[in-house]
Amino acid sequence: MMSAPHPDAPNPAPSAPNRGLLLVMTGASGVGKGTLREQWLRGQDVFYSTSWTTREARPGEQDGVDYVFVTPEAFEAKVQVGGFLEHASFVGNHYGTPIEPIEAALSRGQDVVLEIEVEGAMQVKERMGDEAILVFIMPPSLTELRRRLQGRATETPERIEKRLARAREEIMHAHAFRYVIVNDDLDRAVEELRAVQGAERAKQHLDEAWTPEQREAVNRAAQVRSETLSRADLERVVNS
Secondary structure, three states, X not given: OOOOOOOOOOOOOOOOOOOOOEEEEEEOOOOOHHHHHHHHHOOOOOEEOOOEEXXXXXXXOOEOOOEEEOOHHHHHHHHHOOOEEEEEEEOOEEEEEEOHHHHHHXXXXXXXXXXXXXXXXXXXXXXXXXXXXXXXXXXXXXXXHXXXXXXXXXXXXXXXXXXXXXXXXXXXXXXXXXXXXXXXXXXXXXXXXXXXXXXXXXXXXXXXXXXXXXXXXXXXXXXXXXXXXXXXXXXXXXXX
């Protein structure tokens, strides 16, 4: 018979939660990252990091929800004290991701989602290594991306051309990201994002312990690994 524990014996320490996933979504402006993110994270208890930016708010955007809108002086003060996980400049504006709330969420086992510019995503990868799960959202074609940017009616023609030039370069370097998801069908793209998240969570455990759902997620996520795309595939997107 197993004896009861001594009343003065210390309780065993609870096991630490698995560290949260650091999911970094990036891609060209106008590719539809915001809509994808909203659908993907609906009903999930994740920490969505709100970036700081010095750009003006667009119609309908809310301070503290879409971005934290700050002055260039406030942004630079944050840079000087090392307060950003990453920060970058894009078409004359600054963007940055505060580091303290991200580390706190990861430590308590909560998944963190960043939606940031490609330059910033590369900084996160350099700083966090393989812990940063980079997901590149790609348009079906440059023609479609141009149509979406023009449809927003928030950019001058010159800025649209700058964004398209940047997008061509980013697409041709898509192999720098772990996953590439083409946003030509919203429902399918959302399911692929969920598969990526489920697969990366499953990989925190031995594969023999995976559930059928986790195995399915791992198999589906493998189909959107960046190495499945050839250079010809990428050229087809930028030339169409």
